Amino acid sequence: MPRDPKNPRALPEQSEWTFDLIEHAHEEIRRVARKFGLDTYPNQLEIITAEQMMDAYTSVGMPVSYNHWSFGKHFLSTEKSYKRGQMGLAYEIVINSNPCIAYLMEENSLTMQALVIAHAAYGHNSFFKGNYLFRTWTDADAIVDYMVFAKNYIAECEQRHGIDAVELLLDSCHALQNYGVDRYKRPAKLSMAQENARQKEREEYAQSQVNALWRTVPRRDEEEANIVIPRFPPEPEENLLYFIEKYAPLLEPWQREMVRITRKISQYFYPQRQTQVMNEGWATFWHYTILQELYKEGIVGDGFMMEFLQSHTNVVYQPPATSQYYSGINPYALGFAMMSDIRRICENPTPEDRDWFPNIAGTDWRAALDFAMRNFKDESFIAQYLSPKLIRDFHFFAVLDDDKNEKLTISAIHDERGYRYVRQQLAEQYNLGNREPNIQVWQVNTRDDRALTLRHTQFQRRPLNQHAQEVLKHVARLWGFDVHLDTVDPDGNVISSLECKREKRNRN
Amino acid sequence: MTYLIDRRLQGKNKSAINRERFLRRYKSQIKDAVGRAIKGRSITDIESGEKVSIPVKDVNEPNFGHAHGGVWETINPGNKEYQKGDQFNRPKGGGGSGRGKAGNSDQTNEDDFIFELSREEFMNYFFEDLELPNMVKTQLTATTEFKNQRAGYNMSGTPSNIHVLRSLRGALGRRIAVGGSSRKAVLHAERELIELLEEGVALDDPRVLELKHLIHHLHTKLLAIPFIDPFDLRYSNRVKVPKPMTQAVMFCIMDVSGSMDESRKDTAKRFFILLYLFLKRAYDKIEVVFIRHHTAAAEVDENEFFHSRESGGTVVSSALHLLNKIIAERFGSGEWNSYVAQASDGDNWDNDSVLCKQLLINTIMPRVQYYTYVEITDGPPQNLWEQYAEVTDHHTNFAMQKIVTPADIYPVFRELFKKQPK
Numbered sequence: 001m002p003r004d005p006k007n008p009r010a011l012p013e014q015s016e017w018t019f020d021l022i023e024h025a026h027e028e029i030r031r032v033a034r035k036f037g038l039d040t041y042p043n044q045l046e047i048i049t050a051e052q053m054m055d056a057y058t059s060v061g062m063p064v065s066y067n068h069w070s071f072g073k074h075f076l077s078t079e080k081s082y083k084r085g086q087m088g089l090a091y092e093i094v095i096n097s098n099p100c101i102a103y104l105m106e107e108n109s110l111t112m113q114a115l116v117i118a119h120a121a122y123g124h125n126s127f128f129k130g131n132y133l134f135r136t137w138t139d140a141d142a143i144v145d146y147m148v149f150a151k152n153y154i155a156e157c158e159q160r161h162g163i164d165a166v167e168l169l170l171d172s173c174h175a176l177q178n179y180g181v182d183r184y185k186r187p188a189k190l191s192m193a194q195e196n197a198r199q200k201e202r203e204e205y206a207q208s209q210v211n212a213l214w215r216t217v218p219r220r221d222e223e224e225a226n227i228v229i230p231r232f233p234p235e236p237e238e239n240l241l242y243f244i245e246k247y248a249p250l251l252e253p254w255q256r257e258m259v260r261i262t263r264k265i266s267q268y269f270y271p272q273r274q275t276q277v278m279n280e281g282w283a284t285f286w287h288y289t290i291l292q293e294l295y296k297e298g299i300v301g302d303g304f305m306m307e308f309l310q311s312h313t314n315v316v317y318q319p320p321a322t323s324q325y326y327s328g329i330n331p332y333a334l335g336f337a338m339m340s341d342i343r344r345i346c347e348n349p350t351p352e353d354r355d356w357f358p359n360i361a362g363t364d365w366r367a368a369l370d371f372a373m374r375n376f377k378d379e380s381f382i383a384q385y386l387s388p389k390l391i392r393d394f395h396f397f398a399v400l401d402d403d404k405n406e407k408l409t410i411s412a413i414h415d416e417r418g419y420r421y422v423r424q425q426l427a428e429q430y431n432l433g434n435r436e437p438n439i440q441v442w443q444v445n446t447r448d449d450r451a452l453t454l455r456h457t458q459f460q461r462r463p464l465n466q467h468a469q470e471v472l473k474h475v476a477r478l479w480g481f482d483v484h485l486d487t488v489d490p491d492g493n494v495i496s497s498l499e500c501k502r503e504k505r506n507r508n
Numbered sequence: 509m510t511y512l513i514d515r516r517l518q519g520k521n522k523s524a525i526n527r528e529r530f531l532r533r534y535k536s537q538i539k540d541a542v543g544r545a546i547k548g549r550s551i552t553d554i555e556s557g558e559k560v561s562i563p564v565k566d567v568n569e570p571n572f573g574h575a576h577g578g579v580w581e582t583i584n585p586g587n588k589e590y591q592k593g594d595q596f597n598r599p600k601g602g603g604g605s606g607r608g609k610a611g612n613s614d615q616t617n618e619d620d621f622i623f624e625l626s627r628e629e630f631m632n633y634f635f636e637d638l639e640l641p642n643m644v645k646t647q648l649t650a651t652t653e654f655k656n657q658r659a660g661y662n663m664s665g666t667p668s669n670i671h672v673l674r675s676l677r678g679a680l681g682r683r684i685a686v687g688g689s690s691r692k693a694v695l696h697a698e699r700e701l702i703e704l705l706e707e708g709v710a711l712d713d714p715r716v717l718e719l720k721h722l723i724h725h726l727h728t729k730l731l732a733i734p735f736i737d738p739f740d741l742r743y744s745n746r747v748k749v750p751k752p753m754t755q756a757v758m759f760c761i762m763d764v765s766g767s768m769d770e771s772r773k774d775t776a777k778r779f780f781i782l783l784y785l786f787l788k789r790a791y792d793k794i795e796v797v798f799i800r801h802h803t804a805a806a807e808v809d810e811n812e813f814f815h816s817r818e819s820g821g822t823v824v825s826s827a828l829h830l831l832n833k834i835i836a837e838r839f840g841s842g843e844w845n846s847y848v849a850q851a852s853d854g855d856n857w858d859n860d861s862v863l864c865k866q867l868l869i870n871t872i873m874p875r876v877q878y879y880t881y882v883e884i885t886d887g888p889p890q891n892l893w894e895q896y897a898e899v900t901d902h903h904t905n906f907a908m909q910k911i912v913t914p915a916d917i918y919p920v921f922r923e924l925f926k927k928q929p930k
Contacts, residue, residue, distance in 0.1 A: 046514075069533045073567055397583070410591065463577045471570045
């Protein structure tokens with residue numbers, strides 16, 4: 001479309017925003033987003049102050065959350081660095097809910113508000129609605145209701161059982177939060193009303209099950225000798241919090257419910273942790289594409305674009321590994337580059353691209369991007385779409401650090417021999433299963449001291465960090481009896497062991 | 509459908525509870541930090557927030573994670589000169605090729621977790637060991653009091669503040685100003701009409717009719733000027749001004765003889781701080797004078813007052829003489845309210861205590877607003893205590909207390925706080 005500087009719908013060149021201007025900008029962004037076929041939840045834009053942004057920040061971005069000291073700790077440190085000017089606040093926080101809530105900070109200029117609307121309310125929003133992980137694991141309709149339920153339930157527990165008891169329990173649950181996730185099973189969707197109705201029922205049922213498990217009816221000796229003791233659990237369980245909720249012998253019903261709440265929340269955030277590069281890349285790609293389109297149509301002017309491009313380039317900057325500012329790969333940079341690269345492969349494929357991506361080279365870029373967004377997570381997305389051109393552009397290289405060797409080795413670089421290797425390694429780097437130690441419930445000693453044994457299967461011989469003993473204490477608090485943590489090599493030989501004895505007098 | 513919601517006015521301090529939970533959890537550490545801060549601070553500087561630091565390992569939330577070791581293969585951007593198969597030494601201390609975020613989270617530096625306590629929070633911790641009654645706490649923590657004062661008139665305000673006289677006066681002025689030219693024109697027309705009629709012009713002369721019409725028109729126009737207009741309204745304007753307060757001088761007298769050890773000095777400091785805080789509420793400007801004494805008294809600065817060590821016997825009257833002299837020389841003009849806080853461990857030369865009593869009853873007490881004395885000891889009362897006890901019979905503005913811990917300080921001030929009109 002030819003650029004028309006006298007477009008009657010043009011936004012005025014000013015940095016102050018007004019409600020009318022935001023509505024106007026949003027209207028234009030929505031129109032363009034629809035034109036590109038972005039499918040989103042309805043949007044709810046909320047103007048907030050910097051303090052409120054800090055509040056939102058510290059309650060992990062949820063509009064309501066239960067109270068816990070750790071959120072206060074995050075608030076204090078955020079507040080400190082913000083007040084000293086060491087850090088700007090995030091421009092945007094967006095909540096995966098229906099309607100999708102995006103926060104606009106009042107300090108931002110009109111340009112930044114438009115950027116945030118395009119990025120959050122259309123980029124992230126359509127990702128939440130389309131990506132298979134979010135569709136499977138999260139329920140945008142129910143999350144806000146569920147958080148309200150959680151907040152009220154925990155507040156009620158505090159009143160009934162005391163703040164300290166609740167705090168101790170939450171500390172323990174938080175320590176295991178990353179292990180409160182089902183990686184393969186699909187969760188059921190429930191609204192608050194149903195959740196409430198079923199919660200009581202569940203409490204009673206769960207308690208009766210636990211009692212059955214630990215029933216100790218005396219048997220005669222000779223009979224016992226012949227019984228093959230069934231293994232419990234029959235299969236290792238990866239979801240530690242789930243296992244504790246269902247089988248910890250000494251937890252009260254309300255404690256089980258709180259374990260459940262923390263693991264539900266953890267499950268809700270699990271897709272976000274798995275799609276960092278994709279999610280940010282998708283949102284960045286779309287704010288860039290949408291605002292460029294608005295500029296072409298003459299709706300925004302040169303001044304707007306200068307301001308926008310400045311913050312855009314800051315966001316997608318990738319310092320090289322030798323830079324003092326380097327702190328790992330910037331997910332915005334990688335994601336944006338990959339999304340843009342898919343479009344390039346579709347529109348202007350080189351022979352190399354035709355060779356590597358025969359399925360998408362020369363096809364409709366919108367369809368190709370939409371497919372990529374819907375059906376991948378970081379790990380598989382990189383394994384599928386990272387092109388040799390990007391590997392060259394980023395100058396990616398692989399460093400092998402094996403503690404058996406004295407020196408580090410460069411195992412691959414951005415050349416013909418290295419492309420596939422680099423791509424595979426980078427994908428592995430985003431595999432949560434490799435990043436976090438693989439720890440599962442191995443066995444419960446149902447006949448003797450009721451000790452729980454966890455098993456850490458080593459990945460690449462990597463040891464556990466120093467917190468392990470500390471976390472084990474939390475497991476023991478939840479379980480109520482001794483807890484062992486065996487580290488095994490890939491062949492299943494136990495190579496080291498930690499344990500935490502539960503003192504009988506201190507049980508609470 | 510889209511909603512644009514302005515949330516700025518609601519829910520400001522959502523994290524307040526979480527913050528309070530945090531403080532609650534680390535109460536003992538924070539109290540230690542506040543205790544250290546009180547020792548380190550000047551008395552006059554007591555009322556501000558404080559930076560508190562807690563070792564990171566105490567506030568850590570543990571999580572399972574990988575430590576460094578085993579095999580790590582990482583992809584990094586920005587290759588310049590490496591080729592496949594190159595080997596190089598491990599960088600020391602995580603610089604250079606950086607392992608990124610690759611999970612060695614236990615290697616984060618062991619800095620302290622530092623945060624700011626607000627002034628109120630700091631004061632609350634300070635008051636905690638003093639066991640002040642709540643009412644006193646609010647008195648002390650309250651910010652400056654304001655009083656409403658008239659400050660002319662305003663064009664806007666609430667209806668209850670309308671100033672009737674001013675508004676009507678304005679309306680009158682406006683009516684005169686707006687109607688001026690019409691009124692003048694009416695006057696002219698009427699005069700001309702009378703002249704014409706006196707000349708005997710017929711009543712239906714076109715000029716007469718024209719004039720009559722004009723006069724009628726102008727009168728209508730004048731009547732249309734509103735009696736009062738929103739523009740005329742004046743509202744009484746009131747502004748808040750800080751309550752004017754007078755000045756006070758506070759004398760801190762402390763026995764620094766060898767028997768006053770560090771912990772006693774620390775208790776004494778809290779005693780002085782409390783008096784200072786009280787005075788701060790009541791007075792705009794406060795001078796603090798420090799007098800320390802053993803066998804001889806001297807006026808010193810705060811640092812020397814609390815930190816220098818002396819030894820030897822004790823002659824309390826030397827300090828009282830000096831106090832008397834300073835009041836007479838510098839604060840005797842009647843514009844100053846004098847308060848004295850004396851801390852000692854009760855030792856004194858036997859024959860000196862009687863002299864002290866005489867000095868107090870006859871010379872000093874009539875000149876000061878309030879005299880407080882604390883004896884920081886757990887032993888039996890000595891002769892100074894007995895002599896001082898007699899002062900109470902003569903003067904009601906004298907308070908004394910034997911204290912062992914900071915919690916015992918407050919009763920000394922009970923009278924003082926009670927008198928404070930609220």
